[in-house]
Amino acid sequence: MSGKPRCSGSKDWQERYRDVLTSDAVPIRPERIAAELTAALPADAVLVTDTGHAGMWMAQFHDTTSPRQGYLRSAGHLGWAFSAGLGAKCGAPDRPVVAFTGDAGLYYHLGEIETAARRGINLVTVVNNNNGGNQSKRGFDRAYGGEPTEKSRELWTYREVDFARIADEMGALGIRVDRPGDLAKALDTALDAGRPVVIDVHTDIGVTAPQPVTG
Numbered sequence: 001m002s003g004k005p006r007c008s009g010s011k012d013w014q015e016r017y018r019d020v021l022t023s024d025a026v027p028i029r030p031e032r033i034a035a036e037l038t039a040a041l042p043a044d045a046v047l048v049t050d051t052g053h054a055g056m057w058m059a060q061f062h063d064t065t066s067p068r069q070g071y072l073r074s075a076g077h078l079g080w081a082f083s084a085g086l087g088a089k090c091g092a093p094d095r096p097v098v099a100f101t102g103d104a105g106l107y108y109h110l111g112e113i114e115t116a117a118r119r120g121i122n123l124v125t126v127v128n129n130n131n132g133g134n135q136s137k138r139g140f141d142r143a144y145g146g147e148p149t150e151k152s153r154e155l156w157t158y159r160e161v162d163f164a165r166i167a168d169e170m171g172a173l174g175i176r177v178d179r180p181g182d183l184a185k186a187l188d189t190a191l192d193a194g195r196p197v198v199i200d201v202h203t204d205i206g207v208t209a210p211q212p213v214t215g
Helices: 011-016 030-040 053-061 080-091 104-109 112-119 134-141 148-156 163-169 178-189
Strands: 048-051 068-072 098-104 125-127 173-177 197-202
Touching: 030 053, 030 098, 030 125, 048 053, 048 080, 053 068, 053 125, 053 163, 068 080, 080 098, 080 104, 098 104, 104 125, 112 178, 125 148, 125 178, 134 197, 163 197, 173 178, 178 197
Parallel strands: 048 068, 048 098, 098 125, 125 197, 173 197
Antiparallel strands: none
């Protein structure tokens, strides 16, 4: 290794991606969620991130702002973040713990929202809810001749689900966010709630994470 920095600095990086980090587009862009988490997380917070697109969004667009913050990410186990976040909160009950996952990831352990409410595990879960597993889009398109078709979409798109309503009915606090300008307030409310919270952020299914650069 030459020792040359991999990037030219935080300021240059922020300028390069400013448009997506501050985007007011509706449906919401996932990059905006990453930026709002950067701004909102307390200095001693722990962020637990799922694998797949969730991990790609946070790895590329979220910054830690304090050496006391924790960042934990799964590498290959979709659905890990929510259950791991519950464990992290039990292990560090005095620290704010936030889990970031997608709708596909949350489905794996959805019933544990009730567990969190019943046991008083005050995890904040942020869901990138785009009604699909669009990390798989490219592969399924290739399998169907290289172009999206109704058949290929059946394999990675889901019906619209209101996870905030589900959270409320399971005894947690559910907050639905449809506009990017409401993200900051939702995060502040969740971090101060003193109870399990699911922030259901409805995002753009057409936005896919940048592919990793190799070489």
